[in-house]
Amino acid sequence: MIVGLLKERKTGEYRVAMTPAGVEIMKHHGHTVLVEKGAGRASGFEDADYAGMGAEIVGATEGSEAPEDIFHRSEMILRVKEPQPSEYRFLRADQIYFSYLHLVTSEELTRALMRIGSANIAYETVQKADGRLPLLTPMSEVAGAMAVQEGAKYLEMAQGGQGVLLGGVPGVDPGMVVILGGGVVGNRAARTACGWGAKVYVLDVNQERMRYLNDVLPPSCFVVMSSPAMIRDLITRADIVIGATLVPGGKCPILVTRDMVKTMKKGAVLVDVAIDQGGCFETSKETTNEAPTYIVDDVVHYAVSNMPGALPRSSTIALTNATLSYALQLADKGWKRALKENAELKRGANVVGGKVTCKGVADAFGLGCADIDALL
Numbered sequence: 001m002i003v004g005l006l007k008e009r010k011t012g013e014y015r016v017a018m019t020p021a022g023v024e025i026m027k028h029h030g031h032t033v034l035v036e037k038g039a040g041r042a043s044g045f046e047d048a049d050y051a052g053m054g055a056e057i058v059g060a061t062e063g064s065e066a067p068e069d070i071f072h073r074s075e076m077i078l079r080v081k082e083p084q085p086s087e088y089r090f091l092r093a094d095q096i097y098f099s100y101l102h103l104v105t106s107e108e109l110t111r112a113l114m115r116i117g118s119a120n121i122a123y124e125t126v127q128k129a130d131g132r133l134p135l136l137t138p139m140s141e142v143a144g145a146m147a148v149q150e151g152a153k154y155l156e157m158a159q160g161g162q163g164v165l166l167g168g169v170p171g172v173d174p175g176m177v178v179i180l181g182g183g184v185v186g187n188r189a190a191r192t193a194c195g196w197g198a199k200v201y202v203l204d205v206n207q208e209r210m211r212y213l214n215d216v217l218p219p220s221c222f223v224v225m226s227s228p229a230m231i232r233d234l235i236t237r238a239d240i241v242i243g244a245t246l247v248p249g250g251k252c253p254i255l256v257t258r259d260m261v262k263t264m265k266k267g268a269v270l271v272d273v274a275i276d277q278g279g280c281f282e283t284s285k286e287t288t289n290e291a292p293t294y295i296v297d298d299v300v301h302y303a304v305s306n307m308p309g310a311l312p313r314s315s316t317i318a319l320t321n322a323t324l325s326y327a328l329q330l331a332d333k334g335w336k337r338a339l340k341e342n343a344e345l346k347r348g349a350n351v352v353g354g355k356v357t358c359k360g361v362a363d364a365f366g367l368g369c370a371d372i373d374a375l376l
Contacts, residue, residue: 162267
């Protein structure tokens, strides 16, 4: 199969979908890999690194850009993020597009992919039988740690915050962090915040998960049952609130309303890690790594939709470690056979042959949801 590895064009996205080591393994499986010139540079990988592993480096040709050439030649496109509007015209019905898609946040993209008819498989909905999301997990771990790091930075007075040192110092109380959701993001955020010396609350509704977190998190972390009343109480005292909820393939519920934001301390910080799936704060709007924050009711909001893109070296390596085996199955077998033989990949199908095959996406826009098995 001819596999195209494109440079990312989403604002503030510095990752690349595969390392040179991953390309080498693709080549060993007999596949041709086209890499756009400069695709890996921001992640610390030069064109020579990819060429040394057998990739063909594709630069701009006269009268066209590299993406057009790669789209034209490739049978499968590997990407970190979704296609941008300027690229829709390059996609074909007989192509596989494998990346993070987060379609519930964009009806425009969803309908564009339906019109094109390509096989669009989303990293974030590839799911194991026990509910784990193997291609979302590594980036969730990065985002969870980053949520604390960024939240602490924006507590600084010069950044619009209230001037609180998250870990405190002897004789001074540490800051308080409230984390809404105890999944991968929440767990990593709690560990990081506790490591900084903060006082931490993690809220969840799954009692088994709460028992697990209570066993593994430090004594400075308090795991409590989530409820509207508990959220209303804790955010009035919080210095940082981290939104770490997830509905696989669907939109996140709003847990913090505009009225609740008004009750928070002046200069507190909201970090909405759930913004990729619509966000869990009513006042959230998508931001970028170049312009990550804004202020509503004297509360700093950080809602970058591709947080791990700010740490491309670590994120690219972690992402390749997770995605490579699935990408190989698609390349080795073709998408139909790969999905027939791997239920995890089948759950990743979002829009195939012009049909929405992910219930969360269909529900978000009032569209019909096709049975993926009928399309294989």
